[in-house]
Amino acid sequence: MKQHNFNSGPSILPPTVLQQAANAVIELDNTGLSILEIGHRTPYFMAIMEEARTLAKELMQLNDEYEVMYLHGGATTQFMQIPMNLLDSEETAAYCDNGVWGSKAIKEAALFGKVNVVASSKDLKYTYIPKDFSLPSNTKYLHITSNNTVEGTQWHTFPEVDVPLIADMSSDILSREIPFNQFALIYAGAQKNMGAAGVNMVAVRKDILGGISRPIPAIMDYQKHIEAGSLMNTPPVFAVYVAMLTLRWIKASGGLKVMEADSIAKSNLLYNTIDALPVFHCPIAKEDRSRMNAVFFLADPALETPFLDKCKAAGMVGVKGYRTVGGIRVSMYNALPMESVVNITDLMKDFANSVG
Numbered sequence: 084m085k086q087h088n089f090n091s092g093p094s095i096l097p098p099t100v101l102q103q104a105a106n107a108v109i110e111l112d113n114t115g116l117s118i119l120e121i122g123h124r125t126p127y128f129m130a131i132m133e134e135a136r137t138l139a140k141e142l143m144q145l146n147d148e149y150e151v152m153y154l155h156g157g158a159t160t161q162f163m164q165i166p167m168n169l170l171d172s173e174e175t176a177a178y179c180d181n182g183v184w185g186s187k188a189i190k191e192a193a194l195f196g197k198v199n200v201v202a203s204s205k206d207l208k209y210t211y212i213p214k215d216f217s218l219p220s221n222t223k224y225l226h227i228t229s230n231n232t233v234e235g236t237q238w239h240t241f242p243e244v245d246v247p248l249i250a251d252m253s254s255d256i257l258s259r260e261i262p263f264n265q266f267a268l269i270y271a272g273a274q275k276n277m278g279a280a281g282v283n284m285v286a287v288r289k290d291i292l293g294g295i296s297r298p299i300p301a302i303m304d305y306q307k308h309i310e311a312g313s314l315m316n317t318p319p320v321f322a323v324y325v326a327m328l329t330l331r332w333i334k335a336s337g338g339l340k341v342m343e344a345d346s347i348a349k350s351n352l353l354y355n356t357i358d359a360l361p362v363f364h365c366p367i368a369k370e371d372r373s374r375m376n377a378v379f380f381l382a383d384p385a386l387e388t389p390f391l392d393k394c395k396a397a398g399m400v401g402v403k404g405y406r407t408v409g410g411i412r413v414s415m416y417n418a419l420p421m422e423s424v425v426n427i428t429d430l431m432k433d434f435a436n437s438v439g
């Protein structure tokens with residue numbers, strides 16, 4: 084039975100993308116070869132890479148000051164690749180600490196330069212996004228996590244700063260219309276909202292590159308990847324292909340406007356259900372709630388296991404909260420149909436009735 088897939092990542096993909104990817108594993112577009120067998124410097128793959136880069140730029144409405152790269156490693160690689168490329172050892176970068184992923188990025192940056200944590204919501208278990216902070220004049224760049232996958236918070240407006248703004252958008256990339264050109268660097272592991280695991284998308288405004296004295300290993304050097312069109316070495320061919328298919332699907336579905344409208348409808352239904360049923364509670368500040376990952380709890384912790392059992396029996400996966408947070412997490416990425424949210428909210432109402 085096909086499951087209602089609320090996984091946080093790797094996560095749900097559109098059925099058409101799965102079908103096209105499956106077909107290409109057998110044979111890519113009448114080439115007589117599988118996507119797993121073709122050379123990365125063939126015209127076939129070069130066209131796929133080019134389309135993946137062009138579609139990403141188009142959907143984010145980025146102009147020619149930006150380049151899009153597809154690079155190996157998860158978003159975790161970017162935690163170190165960003166400071167390695169942008170932060171000299173005597174320079175200071177500002178970071179917002181809003182959860183598990185942001186704090187990992189902070190640890191990595193500290194290996195390369197100085198880190199100034201300008202805002203943190205650790206005091207309240209990362210249940211909100213602190214927006215009131217200022218940047219010292221020597222700040223090289225500001226790093227934020229646009230959506231905190233584990234904690235269930237999301238930036239709904241972005242800080243206006245006069246230094247390069249960098250965002251880890253792994254879990255909400257291409258889910259809404261935002262001013263992407265407000266950012267100097269955007270990165271996302273593909274496996275949440277734009278494809279399969281194994282590749283990162285990095286969009287960078289080129290003027291921020293090249294200004295540091297540290298020698299950078301070639302495979303970590305953004306400028307070298309740009310010069311090589313993301314083909315410096317063998318890229319993760321299949322993962323890039325799936326990302327390209329997913330980008331095509333987003334565009335054909337109506338683009339970010341439609342992704343956003345769907346995401347608002349799905350998350351409103353879920354949060355309204357949580358707020359209406361005393362058996363559940365969501366500790367996240369209302370204005371900062373994530374439309375991608377809803378984190379909530381059973382008012383009586385003893386009911387958590389029975390609730391999870393009920394979800395499992397109804398064919399729902401990925402509903403258990405992150406190991407350090409506990410509770411429930413329902414991820415509602417672009418490809419999740421409204422029907423799945425209707426199903427889980429109906430189940431929540433039934434559950435609330437059954438426990439009194």
Ligand SMILES: *Cc1c(COP(=O)(O)O)cnc(C)c1O
Nearest residue numbers: 157158159184232251253254272
């Ligand atoms: C999942 C996630 C990561 C880590 O991604 P990997 O691809 O596993 O390295 C980093 N940041 C955010 C916001 C995430 O959701």
